[in-house]
Amino acid sequence: MLAQIFAITGINIKSIPERWATSLVIVIGLAGVVAVFTALLAMANGFSSTLRATGRQDAVIMMRGGSDAELNSGLDREQTDLLKQMPGIRLGADGKPQSSAEMMVIAELIRKDDTKNGANITVRGVDPAAFALRPNLRIVNGRNFTPGLRELIVGAGVLRQFQGAEIGKVVRMRGSDWTVVGAFESGDAHDSELWTDINVARTTFGRTGSSSILAALDGADGLEKLKAGVAADPRLNVDVIRELDYFNAQTKQFRATIGFLAGIVTLIMALGAVFAALNSMYAAVAARGKEIATLRAIGFGGTPVLFSVMIEALLLALSGGILGALIAYVLFNNMSVSTLGQNFTQVVFNFKVTPALVIQGLIIAVVIGMVGGFLPALRAARLPVTTSLREQ
Amino acid sequence: MTKTGFVIANLFRKRTRTVLTLLSVIMAFLLFGLLQSVNSIFNAGQNFVGATRLMTQARVSFTQPLPISMVPKLEAIPGVARVGYSQWFGGVWQENTPVFAFAVDPLRQRDVYPEYSMPDAQWQAFANTRTAMIAGKVVADKYGWKVGQKIPLASNIYPQKNGSKAWAFDLVGIYDGTTEDTKKLAQNVFINHDYFDEANAFGKGRANFFILKLADGKQAEAISKTVDTMFENSPDETKTQTEKDFNLGFVKQVGDIGLIVRWILFAVFFTLLLVVGNTMAQSVRERIPELAVLKTLGFSDGAVLGFVFAEALALCLFGGLIGLVLATLAGAMVEKGSGGQFQLSPDLRVWLLGVTAILVMSIVVGLLPALRARRLRIVDALAGR
Numbered sequence: 025m026l027a028q029i030f031a032i033t034g035i036n037i038k039s040i041p042e043r044w045a046t047s048l049v050i051v052i053g054l055a056g057v058v059a060v061f062t063a064l065l066a067m068a069n070g071f072s073s074t075l076r077a078t079g080r081q082d083a084v085i086m087m088r089g090g091s092d093a094e095l096n097s098g099l100d101r102e103q104t105d106l107l108k109q110m111p112g113i114r115l116g117a118d119g120k121p122q123s124s125a126e127m128m129v130i131a132e133l134i135r136k137d138d139t140k141n142g143a144n145i146t147v148r149g150v151d152p153a154a155f156a157l158r159p160n161l162r163i164v165n166g167r168n169f170t171p172g173l174r175e176l177i178v179g180a181g182v183l184r185q186f187q188g189a190e191i192g193k194v195v196r197m198r199g200s201d202w203t204v205v206g207a208f209e210s211g212d213a214h215d216s217e218l219w220t221d222i223n224v225a226r227t228t229f230g231r232t233g234s235s236s237i238l239a240a241l242d243g244a245d246g247l248e249k250l251k252a253g254v255a256a257d258p259r260l261n262v263d264v265i266r267e268l269d270y271f272n273a274q275t276k277q278f279r280a281t282i283g284f285l286a287g288i289v290t291l292i293m294a295l296g297a298v299f300a301a302l303n304s305m306y307a308a309v310a311a312r313g314k315e316i317a318t319l320r321a322i323g324f325g326g327t328p329v330l331f332s333v334m335i336e337a338l339l340l341a342l343s344g345g346i347l348g349a350l351i352a353y354v355l356f357n358n359m360s361v362s363t364l365g366q367n368f369t370q371v372v373f374n375f376k377v378t379p380a381l382v383i384q385g386l387i388i389a390v391v392i393g394m395v396g397g398f399l400p401a402l403r404a405a406r407l408p409v410t411t412s413l414r415e416q
Numbered sequence: 417m418t419k420t421g422f423v424i425a426n427l428f429r430k431r432t433r434t435v436l437t438l439l440s441v442i443m444a445f446l447l448f449g450l451l452q453s454v455n456s457i458f459n460a461g462q463n464f465v466g467a468t469r470l471m472t473q474a475r476v477s478f479t480q481p482l483p484i485s486m487v488p489k490l491e492a493i494p495g496v497a498r499v500g501y502s503q504w505f506g507g508v509w510q511e512n513t514p515v516f517a518f519a520v521d522p523l524r525q526r527d528v529y530p531e532y533s534m535p536d537a538q539w540q541a542f543a544n545t546r547t548a549m550i551a552g553k554v555v556a557d558k559y560g561w562k563v564g565q566k567i568p569l570a571s572n573i574y575p576q577k578n579g580s581k582a583w584a585f586d587l588v589g590i591y592d593g594t595t596e597d598t599k600k601l602a603q604n605v606f607i608n609h610d611y612f613d614e615a616n617a618f619g620k621g622r623a624n625f626f627i628l629k630l631a632d633g634k635q636a637e638a639i640s641k642t643v644d645t646m647f648e649n650s651p652d653e654t655k656t657q658t659e660k661d662f663n664l665g666f667v668k669q670v671g672d673i674g675l676i677v678r679w680i681l682f683a684v685f686f687t688l689l690l691v692v693g694n695t696m697a698q699s700v701r702e703r704i705p706e707l708a709v710l711k712t713l714g715f716s717d718g719a720v721l722g723f724v725f726a727e728a729l730a731l732c733l734f735g736g737l738i739g740l741v742l743a744t745l746a747g748a749m750v751e752k753g754s755g756g757q758f759q760l761s762p763d764l765r766v767w768l769l770g771v772t773a774i775l776v777m778s779i780v781v782g783l784l785p786a787l788r789a790r791r792l793r794i795v796d797a798l799a800g801r
Contacts, residue, residue: 049694056687060680090581096573130477144477296443300691303436
């Protein structure tokens with residue numbers, strides 16, 4: 025049986041060039057479906073992984089109770105000072121708790137390909153401890169800002185997507201001028217931000233306190249100690265969240281939306297591709313009616329014929345799928361885009377075409393190939409031999 | 417046998433092939449209809465009355481509030497008829513369903529948004545009751561709110577002075593739009609700014625937006641400049657733009673949705689062209705001898721070309737129209753299911769685009785086969801050469 029299948033499949037495949045137009049339809053159709061699917065999910069992937077890379081297991085963000093984003097949170101001076109010293113926070117080499125008060129301010133920059141419409145960018149005022157708490161953040165150009173001066177360092181993502189924040193440029197915020205003195209890279213959501221000294225930010229914008237506190241946990245039970253300490257103090261209505269969990273939660277909305285869109289689009293396209301594949305395979309079977317009938321007449325069984333047609337369909341579908349994945353990879357992988365994050369500021373991220381994604385795309389291609397190949401294969405296997413031999 | 421009958425009969429010669437091609441066309445246009453509607457949602461500014469309203473926000477971001485003391489200065493500008501103000505409340509219904517809630521001055525709100533209608537008694541109740549709230553018909557219907565109920569709404573930003581983020585308001589009125597478009601937008605909740613100011617723990621006298629109703633829409637650009645220059649170099653720098661531009665700017669921040677939609681549709685239509693083109697090519701190739709017979713009988717070259725084009729048009733038109741109808745139905749279902757939040761239904765503009773696409777596609781897929789049919793020489797065709 026296997027030998028028969030191989031033989032017939034061999035004939036089928038060698039004769040594909042005769043039917044190149046119809047076969048091309050399947051390949052291109054599937055390439056389209058897989059390319060669109062891969063591109064959309066690469067976008068979702070890129071956004072998630074940028075946000076998820078931000079944040080450690082052993083650090084926590086503390087915000088005002090009930091805020092779901094740093095933007096909505098605000099802690100006053102007293103609360104800020106209290107929280108920075110809470111038990112459960114790891115002590116640094118200098119004996120001081122490793123915690124950083126951080127303040128969110130919003131600046132406006134113009135996109136690189138635009139002339140008028142600005143987009144909101146996060147400016148983060150930080151304590152000196154912020155750098156130690158984020159070991160993957162490095163200054164790659166220029167220098168760090170000087171505490172006490174209106175200086176900014178700009179993230180790599182901002183430089184990729186927006187203009188007006190290059191080293192040496194002056195950014196205007198609420199009537200004050202700030203100079204960009206350096207650029208940093210951290211491989212996560214912070215690349216979409218501008219950083220400065222929190223004290224200068226406080227005095228310039230007339231604010232005290234902070235938006236949030238970032239702190240390193242002390243040991244395995246650091247989180248409980250911290251939460252207990254916060255709960256015990258009636259002056260503090262504060263949420264304590266692991267940094268990793270906080271950023272994880274921020275991706276949910278975007279993933280859900282894109283996932284939904286990708287699902288619907290892929291479903292409709294896949295249906296279209298199935299119909300196109302059915303069409304092509306029926307045509308293929310019809311074109312070779314005499315051939316198949318001859319094979320049956322000389323003794324090949326019906327089942328090998330069925331398998332051979334299905335294998336032809338699968339091979340065409342798979343090549344289409346691979347082509348589609350390749351197109352998505354070449355065109356979109358690492359393409360930089362930005363969109364609105366939870367704080368109504370921009371998050372810059374790259375499309376990420378992962379092996380897992382490619383495999384998912386190929387599975388879709390295979391399924392479509394099988395569905396599109398089955399009925400025609402059945403018809404081929406059941407062809408009435410004598411009448412087909414006589415056909416034109 | 418009429419000419420039309422002839423075209424249709426030819427179409428259904430190979431029924432399976434025609435049906436499957438038709439289905440592919442339907443799927444493509446279903447996607448087209450839905451995606452173009454998504455595109456419309458993201459790119460349509462609000463055209464109604466919008467041209468006579470300006471939105472003033474803090475230059476840097478609308479998340480930064482401005483002081484209400486700016487209102488008299490704004491109203492003093494010649495050409496400004498009325499100024500309303502609005503503060504984002506961060507409303508949450510039940511566990512975590514977000515609600516678009518704003519703290520406004522009731523009577524000013526009524527003046528700057530004349531396209532919304534509500535009985536005057538309800539406006540007065542809104543103005544006179546401290547804890548009053550009004551809701552748009554769309555959102556009120558969605559959650560089953562009735563006038564007279566006390567609605568518990570939480571804020572994810574502002575706690576009350578007692579520290580709790582749970583608020584409650586008396587629903588004294590439900591407003592609705594006066595036109596088809598505005599009815600769809602009646603999905604906000606408004607509370608009394610005075611009450612909000614005195615009850616919230618974070619201070620008073622601020623607003624995220626000032627809404628300037630102009631006496632004459634043509635002065636929009638000039639007045640925008642006047643406002644922004646007035647507050648330049650102050651700690652409360654402003655950005656003023658027409659409401660339409662504000663919406664557009666906001667959407668642009670989400671990203672270039674239009675580009676993504678265009679890419680997807682490009683991929684889809686390219687493939688479709690191939691599918692239908694292939695079908696047409698095959699269909700004509702099989703019937704070369706028949707077309708030769710037609711020519712023998714006296715049909716001109718042009719007539720034969722016409723037959724092929726008509727066949728292509730029939731295929732694309734039939735499939736395309738069904739696809740657009742399905743998109744409209746699907747969109748209507750989504751709209752109902754989401755309580756009017758997602759208006760995915762293809763409107764007139766999308767339909768026009770769709771029909772244009774159908775016509776263009778018919779011409780493209782029909783062209784080569786039709787030319788072939790036109791050029792065939794009777795003798796060669798009949799002999800099978």
